[in-house]
Structure formats: structure tokens, C-alpha cells
Amino acid sequence: MTQTPQTDPAKLAAARAAVALVRDGMKLGLGTGSTAAIMVRELAARARAEGLSLRCAATSKGTCDLAESLGLSIESLDEIGWLDMTIDGADEVDPDLHLIKGGGGAHLREKIVAAASHRMVVIADPGKVVEQLGTFPLPVEVLQFGFETTRTLIRRALADLDLGDRDVLHRLKGSEPWVTDEGNWILDLHLDCIPDPVALARALAAIPGVVEHGLFLGMCHVAIIGKPDGTVVQLDRNADIDADMLAGEGD
Numbered sequence: 001m002t003q004t005p006q007t008d009p010a011k012l013a014a015a016r017a018a019v020a021l022v023r024d025g026m027k028l029g030l031g032t033g034s035t036a037a038i039m040v041r042e043l044a045a046r047a048r049a050e051g052l053s054l055r056c057a058a059t060s061k062g063t064c065d066l067a068e069s070l071g072l073s074i075e076s077l078d079e080i081g082w083l084d085m086t087i088d089g090a091d092e093v094d095p096d097l098h099l100i101k102g103g104g105g106a107h108l109r110e111k112i113v114a115a116a117s118h119r120m121v122v123i124a125d126p127g128k129v130v131e132q133l134g135t136f137p138l139p140v141e142v143l144q145f146g147f148e149t150t151r152t153l154i155r156r157a158l159a160d161l162d163l164g165d166r167d168v169l170h171r172l173k174g175s176e177p178w179v180t181d182e183g184n185w186i187l188d189l190h191l192d193c194i195p196d197p198v199a200l201a202r203a204l205a206a207i208p209g210v211v212e213h214g215l216f217l218g219m220c221h222v223a224i225i226g227k228p229d230g231t232v233v234q235l236d237r238n239a240d241i242d243a244d245m246l247a248g249e250g251d
């Protein structure tokens with residue numbers, strides 16, 4: 001039976017374990033996506049039940065609306081300042097806890113919020129754990145101005161990294177461009193594998209029309225991987241990770 005994101009037991013287990021890390025008085029970053037949405041619901045329920053006083057910054061309009069509808073107080077990042085912890089989902093997590101994010105197009109705000117956080121905690125199901133990044137198409141947020149120029153420059157950069165002849169696709173919503181919260185467009189880079197994420201990140205960041213790419217390198221401190229049986233595995237940065245242990249347990 002197909003499970004809705006709200007009832008996915010692996011995502012729920014990861015979300016609950018992350019929410020258990022929250023303490024009264026914390027300043028929190030709230031991620032975006034189906035896993036983060038489950039976390040926001042769990043967080044709101046716990047805050048209500050325990051009377052927690054929390055200050056939260058959201059990484060998207062969608063998360064902001066959801067959190068406020070559940071009674072969580074959302075402020076702008078600049079009002080809150082430095083955050084104790086951000087809890088967010090991911091599209092891929094590698095053994096170094098490098099990430100691909102942006103499947104929901106929110107990686108620009110997510111990266112800013114993560115950069116403003118003392119700790120970034122990623123929550124995911126086992127299907128997100130990979131040996132090497134790149135199977136999931138890498139989202140790149142680009143300005144609408146000069147869009148085709150930027151796409152050409154991205155293709156050239158990929159060729160320089162021996163990643164030529166890959167699809168660089170304009171993300172659409174129906175027949176219209178998919179527009180981010182910041183009013184930009186998204187290119188999805190279908191790379192299959194990313195042998196050198198650091199070199200790719202550097203190359204993409206050097207292209208003028210690129211606003212932000214979905215590689216999160218060295219930003220995640222802890223990944224909590226929920227499993228369908230409701231248990232979790234916690235992966236800490238720099239610890240040895242046996243990705244095989246988790247392989248095949250995705251939903």
C-alpha cells in the first residue's frame with residue numbers, strides 16, 4: 001500500500017528523534033519538504049503539550065504557513081539571529097554527510113538558515129542514503145535574467161569536470177517555469193554521479209547567474225535516518241558509516 005508522507009513510519013521516526021533534541025528556549029530553523037513537514041507537526045504537538053517557548057525561522061513560505069497554522073511562532077531569520085539548531089530533510093546523504101537538497105526548490109533559504117545555525121540535523125528515510133551523490137538531479141537556482149546564458153555556462157562547467165552530455169533541465173510546473181520563493185527559476189542537473197562535489201560546488205558558485213546550488217558540503221552535523229520499523233540510526237559527521245547497512249530499506 002502506498003503511504004502518504006504524513007504516515008510514512010521511517011520519516012516519522014526520524015522526525016520524532018530530531019524533535020526530541022529540542023529544548024525549551026531554543027531558536028530553531030525549520031526545513032522544507034515532506035519529512036520536514038512531519039517534523040513541524042511533531043514539534044508543534046510537543047511545544048503545545050509541554051508549553052515550550054521556541055523561536056523559529058522557516059526555510060520556505062510553505063513551512064511558514066504550516067508552522068503558523070499549528071501555533072508555532074515564526075520570525076524572520078534576522079529578527080532571531082543565530083540559531084541553535086536547524087532540522088531539515090535531504091534528497092541525498094553521503095558517507096561524509098554531504099547532501100543534495102532542493103528537490104522542493106527551497107535550497108537557497110535552507111542553506112542560508114543552515115549557515116546561521118549552530119547545528120544542522122538532517123532527517124531522512126533510508127532511501128536517501130547513498131555511497132556517492134548525484135543520482136538525484138542536482139537543483140540549481142538561477143536568475144531569470146540571462147537564463148539561457150547561465151545554462152550554457154553550467155554546461156561548459158560540467159564539461160570541464162568530465163560531466164558533459166548531461167541533461168540540464170528547466171524545472172517546470174505544468175507548462176510554466178517553476179518559480180522559487182525568491183522569484184528565481186530552477187535547473188535540474190541530471191548527473192548520475194558527482195565524483196568531486198567540492199569541485200562542482202566551486203564551479204557552479206563561480207557562474208554569475210547561479211543564485212545557489214543544492215550541494216550542502218560540510219554543513220550537516222548529524223543525520224537521523226528513520227527506518228520503517230520505527231527505529232532510527234544516527235550518523236555523525238566524520239564517523240564511519242556503513243551505508244550498506246541501510247541500503248534497500250527505503251520506502
Ligand SMILES: O=C[C@H](O)[C@H](O)[C@H](O)COP(=O)(O)O
Pocket residue numbers: 031032033034035036088089090091100101102103104105106107110
Ligand atoms: O527543497 C526541498 C528540500 O531541500 C527538502 O528538504 C528535500 O527536497 C527533501 O524533501 P523530502 O523530505 O520531501 O524528501
